[in-house]
Amino acid sequence: MYFESFEALLNMSGHGVYVWSSLAVTLAAMLWLVIAPLFKQRALLQEVNRDIQRQQDRERAAKTASLSDSHEESN
Structure with missing residues (x-):
């Protein structure tokens, strides 16, 4: 072994600190x-999921509005 003890390994003749x-x-x-990058990827995936949810909510709202408009026109 190069060093006589664990303390000598840590000290390295005064150079251990460096x-x-x-x-x-x-x-x-x-x-x-x-x-x-893992944290950035997680944040990006959360943002994409929020965008997808917003788009689905918009589509759902547009479909509901379209159905209520067609229902009002038939009455």
């Missing part, structure tokens, strides 16, 4: 590159 902080920043950036 090594481990750069590793943490790199892992955080990589994690963000995976997670951010």
Whole structure:
């Protein structure tokens, strides 16, 4: 093994702070590159679902209005 103990691994002859902080920043950036698009995709899918629901509501309202107009004309 390269290091005599776990403490020596963490310390790395005084360079451990720089090594481990750069590793943490790199892992955080990589994690963000995976997670951010997932959140954006979820938001986009919710927006599309809302648009579809609005369109269906409009079509339903137009159909109801058309049926009530035709019913009034026949009376």
